[in-house]
Amino acid sequence: xxxxxxxxxxxxxxxxxxxxxxxxxxxxxxxxxxxxxxxxxxxxxxxxxxxxxxxxxxxxxxxxxxxxxxxxxxxxxxxxxxxxxxxxxxxxxxxxxxxxxxxxxxxxxxxxxxxxxxxxxxxxxxxxxxxxxxxxxxxxxxxxxxxxxxxxxxxxxxxxxxxxxxxxxxxxxxxxxxxxxxxxxxxxxxxxxxxxxxxxxxxxxxxxxxxxxxxxxxxxxxxxxxxxxxxxxxxxxxxxxxxxxxxxxxxxxxxxxxxxxxx
Amino acid sequence: xxxxxxxxxxxxxxxxxxxxxxxxxxxxxxxxxxxxxxxxxxxxxxxxxxxxxxxxxxxxxxxxxxxxxxxxxxxxxxxxxxxxxxxxxxxxxxxxxxxxxxxxxxxxxxxxxxxxxxxxxxxxxxxxxxxxxxxxxxxxxxxxxxxxxxxxxxxxxxxxxxxxxxxxxxxxxxxxxxxxxxxxxxxxxxxxxxxxxxxxxxxxxxxxxxxxxxxxxxxxxxxxxxxxxxxxxxxxxxxxxxxxxxxxxxxxxxxxxxxxxx
Amino acid sequence: xxxxxxxxxxxxxxxxxxxxxxxxxxxxxxxxxxxxxxxxxxxxxxxxxxxxxxxxxxxxxxxxxxxxxxxxxxxxxxxxxxxxxxxxxxxxxxxxxxxxxxxxxxxxxxxxxxxxxxxxxxxxxxxxxxxxxxxxxxxxxxxxxxxxxxxxxxxxxxxxxxxxxxxxxxxxxxxxxxxxxxxxxxxxxxxxxxxxxxxxxxxxxxxxxxxxxxxxxxxxxxxxxxxxxxxxxxxxxxxxxxxxxxxxxxxxxxxxxxxxxxxxxxxxxxxxxxxxxxxxxxxxxxxxxxxxxxxxxxxxxxxxxxxxxxxxxxxxxxxxxxxxxxxxxxxxxxx
Numbered sequence: 001x002x003x004x005x006x007x008x009x010x011x012x013x014x015x016x017x018x019x020x021x022x023x024x025x026x027x028x029x030x031x032x033x034x035x036x037x038x039x040x041x042x043x044x045x046x047x048x049x050x051x052x053x054x055x056x057x058x059x060x061x062x063x064x065x066x067x068x069x070x071x072x073x074x075x076x077x078x079x080x081x082x083x084x085x086x087x088x089x090x091x092x093x094x095x096x097x098x099x100x101x102x103x104x105x106x107x108x109x110x111x112x113x114x115x116x117x118x119x120x121x122x123x124x125x126x127x128x129x130x131x132x133x134x135x136x137x138x139x140x141x142x143x144x145x146x147x148x149x150x151x152x153x154x155x156x157x158x159x160x161x162x163x164x165x166x167x168x169x170x171x172x173x174x175x176x177x178x179x180x181x182x183x184x185x186x187x188x189x190x191x192x193x194x195x196x197x198x199x200x201x202x203x204x205x206x207x208x209x210x211x212x213x214x215x216x217x218x219x220x221x222x223x224x225x226x227x228x229x230x231x232x233x234x235x236x237x238x239x240x241x242x243x244x245x246x247x248x249x250x251x252x253x254x255x256x257x258x259x260x261x262x263x
Numbered sequence: 264x265x266x267x268x269x270x271x272x273x274x275x276x277x278x279x280x281x282x283x284x285x286x287x288x289x290x291x292x293x294x295x296x297x298x299x300x301x302x303x304x305x306x307x308x309x310x311x312x313x314x315x316x317x318x319x320x321x322x323x324x325x326x327x328x329x330x331x332x333x334x335x336x337x338x339x340x341x342x343x344x345x346x347x348x349x350x351x352x353x354x355x356x357x358x359x360x361x362x363x364x365x366x367x368x369x370x371x372x373x374x375x376x377x378x379x380x381x382x383x384x385x386x387x388x389x390x391x392x393x394x395x396x397x398x399x400x401x402x403x404x405x406x407x408x409x410x411x412x413x414x415x416x417x418x419x420x421x422x423x424x425x426x427x428x429x430x431x432x433x434x435x436x437x438x439x440x441x442x443x444x445x446x447x448x449x450x451x452x453x454x455x456x457x458x459x460x461x462x463x464x465x466x467x468x469x470x471x472x473x474x475x476x477x478x479x480x481x482x483x484x485x486x487x488x489x490x491x492x493x494x495x496x497x498x499x500x501x502x503x504x505x506x507x508x509x510x511x512x513x514x515x516x517x518x519x520x521x522x523x524x525x
Numbered sequence: 526x527x528x529x530x531x532x533x534x535x536x537x538x539x540x541x542x543x544x545x546x547x548x549x550x551x552x553x554x555x556x557x558x559x560x561x562x563x564x565x566x567x568x569x570x571x572x573x574x575x576x577x578x579x580x581x582x583x584x585x586x587x588x589x590x591x592x593x594x595x596x597x598x599x600x601x602x603x604x605x606x607x608x609x610x611x612x613x614x615x616x617x618x619x620x621x622x623x624x625x626x627x628x629x630x631x632x633x634x635x636x637x638x639x640x641x642x643x644x645x646x647x648x649x650x651x652x653x654x655x656x657x658x659x660x661x662x663x664x665x666x667x668x669x670x671x672x673x674x675x676x677x678x679x680x681x682x683x684x685x686x687x688x689x690x691x692x693x694x695x696x697x698x699x700x701x702x703x704x705x706x707x708x709x710x711x712x713x714x715x716x717x718x719x720x721x722x723x724x725x726x727x728x729x730x731x732x733x734x735x736x737x738x739x740x741x742x743x744x745x746x747x748x749x750x751x752x753x754x755x756x757x758x759x760x761x762x763x764x765x766x767x768x769x770x771x772x773x774x775x776x777x778x779x780x781x782x783x784x785x786x787x788x789x790x791x792x793x794x795x796x797x798x799x800x801x802x803x804x805x806x807x808x809x810x811x812x813x814x815x816x817x818x819x820x821x822x823x824x825x826x827x828x829x830x831x832x833x834x835x836x837x838x839x840x841x842x843x844x845x846x847x848x849x850x851x852x853x854x855x856x857x858x859x860x
Contacts, residue, residue: 043319046316172290279648
């Protein structure tokens with residue numbers, strides 16, 4: 001365990017150097033929220049309704065602010081990191097290190113995200129709360145935190161999988177981008193899944209991606225009962241297990257390839 | 264600066280850029296596909312919005328899709344011709360090789376711009392044109408206002424170019440921050456929806472102070488007859504001034520780099 | 526005409542260059558502190574540097590890392606301006622008339638390529654032609670001549686990433702000289718190359734210098750580069766010039782000694798050996814390694830003494846000059 005805490009501590013120190021990088025969110029996030037707010041206030045007003053597909057304007061704005069919160073919380077660069085290492089040949093160096101590359105990167109990401117909590121996440125939430133009067137449920141906050149952590153792990157595993165395509169397709173930026181676009185839609189990061197036609201909603205309920213954004217956010221908005229919430233948390237864990245096994249499998253295959261063929 | 268020399272350098276380095284991506288054909292086409300896909304999905308969201316609500320005041324679905332397609336064309340043009348400028352500057356400063364640019368017998372900004380052709384952007388331009396084409400077909404709309412539309416569109420690209428120059432100038436001070444790209448995105452965020460969704464104060468701000476609203480709003484609005492052709496004259500001055508400002512900022516940053524050693 | 530050949534191409538007068546660095550400390554608490562406050566320190570990279578270079582000279586510029594070499598080069602190439610002092614190169618003030626000035630210079634960075642990576646060098650040459658506005662026929666003539674001389678006719682058609690380091694350097698040199706610069710700055714031109722490649726490159730540079738009277742300023746850590754190419758070397762340390770003159774004179778000035786290696790055919794006791802102004806570096810039954818201070822003693826006297834003392838038992842006496850590296854090391858170490 002001490003191995004890992006060392007990695008986390010160093011990556012927090014590392015993050016401090018990039019504080020300006022992170023601070024840029026404090027400019028882009030409020031503006032995006034403002035634009036979103038302007039758009040949907042106009043739409044709600046023009047349509048003369050209070051609720052669209054189960055969301056009031058306040059709930060929708062809250063939803064949007066929370067997509068930022070959870071997006072930053074789950075962000076990891078693992079897919080780009082792997083591609084970069086494979087392309088530059090540096091992956092061989094990484095493989096010589098005692099800690100499995102994916103595992104060490106996981107803890108580095110935890111370090112970075114911990115720092116991001118203070119510089120980005122909490123400020124963005126505060127901006128939403130103070131200026132845009134968003135509403136979240138205090139009761140469900142602990143469930144949300146748990147769900148967000150699960151989402152973080154799930155995002156990491158999925159990104160690692162996509163990143164590992166680099167072992168077979170060295171220049172995989174196209175695949176990474178396609179993945180991002182599709183997942184944005186299917187996770188509810190663009191607009192809540194309930195806005196989509198029912199066939200699309202049905203599709204998204206089968207897939208794991210709604211657990212990255214839509215479900216966690218709705219938990220905090222208090223849209224589910226406690227029982228439902230716990231069920232969703234359970235399903236998140238299930239998906240984590242599934243993707244974990246896939247990752248281990250693909251990683252082994254990748255290592256075989258590296259050993260046999262080289263990069 | 265010699266314009267002819269600029270075009271010769273631009274032509275040669277663009278040819279080389281295309282040769283360069285052709286070295287990895289599959290990856291290149293996959294990337295083009297991903298960009299194209301990402302853009303084509305944008306009007307899909309609009310369709311969804313118009314299914315669940317009455318949409319944006321003053322714009323029906325086809326008009327709004329035209330609006331979005333316009334924005335995509337502007338961004339595509341920017342991506343194809345000016346975006347790399349920022350990335351190249353940041354990399355060069357980060358790796359300590361920016362000096363090489365200063366060793367070329369050509370003004371640094373012009374040189375970097377000539378080097379900035381990115382074939383990826385063509386996918387976005389294509390997607391944008393298809394989307395606009397679809398919208399125009401749906402509205403059965405074709406007349407000569409299209410020329411003014413194109414002119415305003417080009418002014419919008421000039422605006423994006425100025426933003427890029429400003430962000431690149433900051434690379435010398437804030438070394439190693441790739442998030443400068445997001446500063447440009449700020450303007451793009453304001454351009455995403457017609458100015459009709461904003462209140463009067465913001466509308467003024469987005470027209471005259473930071474003319475982000477112009478990117479898609481004015482070209483589309485003029486085409487749809489929602490604004491008169493005279494907006495062109497309203498826009499030329501602020502955008503030109505903004506451009507001149509960005510050039511001045513670049514020169515100041517280079518001077519600072521020369522005196523600090525990078 | 527004599528005057529033209531003796532033309533001064535570089536004139537540096539009393540140049541100073543200061544820079545600020547921020548004091549950094551280690552540890553988590555210090556990192557958090559640095560969020561709020563940063564201490565800065567002013568140091569001088571160059572302290573009153575003056576020098577003159579004449580047309581056609583091949584000058585080696587050496588010094589330990591951080592000595593001020595790259596700062597000086599940056600100032601000479603117009604990328605940086607000095608805090609104090611005058612600089613004229615080819616009758617330009619480099620940083621003031623940058624775009625006009627750099628048309629006349631060429632630069633090679635040994636470790637970083639200026640060729641586009643995924644396409645043939647020939648294509649980068651074409652771009653270079655546009656950049657420097659070289660007329661088509663002049664460009665092709667010079668390009669083909671240099672390609673032939675360096676034997677890279679086939680290599681320039683392959684993507685640069687497929688070339689070995691030596692092959693790439695040859696292409697790099699052509700790129701640098703295509704516009705016939707009057708002055709060339711080389712930074713570690715032979716780094717990482719094998720012996721044969723090094724020789725080829727050096728021969729080419731020498732040739733170019735002879736044919737076109739191009740001035741070369743070479744920054745390098747490779748002493749063989751210096752010995753084979755430069756008649757004059759400038760040593761910079763701690764921001765000042767500590768030596769400026771011919772290579773041979775360095776020995777006389779800094780390390781006037783010779784190494785004498787005396788090997789014996791029969792095991793002999795050498796523990797009693799002593800000679801004035803002579804240091805015993807190594808002494809055992811088979812060998813005596815000596816260092817003789819030439820400012821105080823004569824080599825012939827030492828040799829005579831050795832022969833007298835050990836006579837027939839001597840198998841070989843090898844007299845060596847101190848290697849240039851050792852001398853340079855000594856100079857670097859001085860404060």
